[in-house]
Amino acid sequence: METVLSTQGLSKQYGSLKAVDKLDLVIPKGSVFGLLGPNGSGKTTTLGMLLDVIQPTAGSYQWFGLPAGKEQRKRIGAILETPVFYPYLTARQNLKIVALIKEVPQTAIHKVLDQVGLAERQHDAFKTYSLGMKQRLSIASALLCNPEVMILDEPTNGLDPQGIAEIRNLIMGIAQQGKTIILASHLLDEVQKVCSDFAVLKKGKLIYTGKVSEVGHQQETTVLVQASQPLTELLNTCPMVVHSQVQPHGKTEVVLHPPYTASDLNKWLFEQNIIASHLEAKTKTLEKQFLELLENA
Template sequence: PTSGSFSWFGGESGPENRRKTGSLLETPCFYPYLSALVNLKIIAEIKKAGFDRIDEVLKIVGLYERRNSPFRTFSLGMKQRLALAAALLCDPPLLILDEPTNGLDPIGIAEIRDIITAVSKQGKTVILASHLLDEVQKVCNHFCILDKGVLVYTGPVSDVSESEQRVEIGATDMVLLKKEVLNYPSLIRHEEGKSTITAVIPAEKVSELSQTITKKGIIITHFVILRKSLEKQFLDILNDQP
């Protein structure tokens, strides 16, 4: 868009409304030679937030014991957690997080995920921009997909796994199994592997499909419900775009 307007918390953007928003950019920026505590005091002064929440937010992100350590001594995960603490200083109802787990190891990713989950349980709204779709699926309850700046999909994360199920099936007689799966009335689509066939069906039809196959005398050797990933949903949606 080249023009337009928006309202923020029921009004125009201004200092008061900006204090209702906490943000974390992809790369945290603090004074490297100053401690976490002093860095947060500087940010509190800029935001006119006062110092009363500094200890609280340091405890929320697990950095209270390192509050007097210089920022330059922090690991990447600790730097991200300090950035989250800064975003929480004004106790904002809205957090906007841009790639908060970018470059972190699995432990660091889990730490950030736990903090985001805990913050959201306090009733805050968290808007998360991320290319790590597995993390989005673990943390968020709604998601949207942008393609070249255009909103192409939005919906609950639960819809990814609840509306359809992918069931991977193997049997002693794969020819008969394939015939039965392809003739199943509720089959949405299927994928064939070397020793299995994967049926995509409505979630409520999983038990019925199993019973239908066994009633035909087919001996099932493998029957696994595959959790549909947000990544798969993402690719399916983009592939459907003109």
């Protein structure tokens, strides 16, 4: 497995506050990596250190197996926080500056402006753009160097549903080209939809890292059942069941020991001569696991 980014003991301390605490992270090539954590958990500080705008207190990192440096950053497309451009310059002039920094030919500019639908407004000053257009220019700027890695910090912050969908499609599209994406977010639903791997930060510490597809594996399954008679007493005698509880809407929530599934429960109920009128296996959400992780850490 090729590695795009690895960090060793990366730390940042602000006075007595440990914003990032001995972070060891490995991001495989081609993954869509979600960096999760509540506000203030150190996501943005981490990205800032990886892009050399925040000086680490300790630790090191390598992009593409190479020590940190400006040449590595030229191969990365990053969108952090709000779009940053010269207000008095046009979209094209602003991208020319980015092209000069990243040492990519000016010919790349038209393509990315087209890609984000700004070709028509390219000769207007940045300050005349709407928020959505500014965001799209950020994306164009990040795409300009045909990046091997794309870093997005809360990319859907402040966007309307259409904008969120656009960004999501864009992320998926880039991921399909085999590129690596690092996505910092507190929107778990977002991460579950687009990411292949994820890591959870809490108060600057890495408390979990794994694959999104493995979320909920080897763990208890929750099933909602409903029948014409009360079930809790009977269910609590079942060896598969951890516990059961009647929910306000009348259905009973049953938690099963692994590796039992909803069909095992249905079979067992049938053997007890009970026919379930409703049986619903609840997939474990990232949100639930995330909250559990934060609680247990």
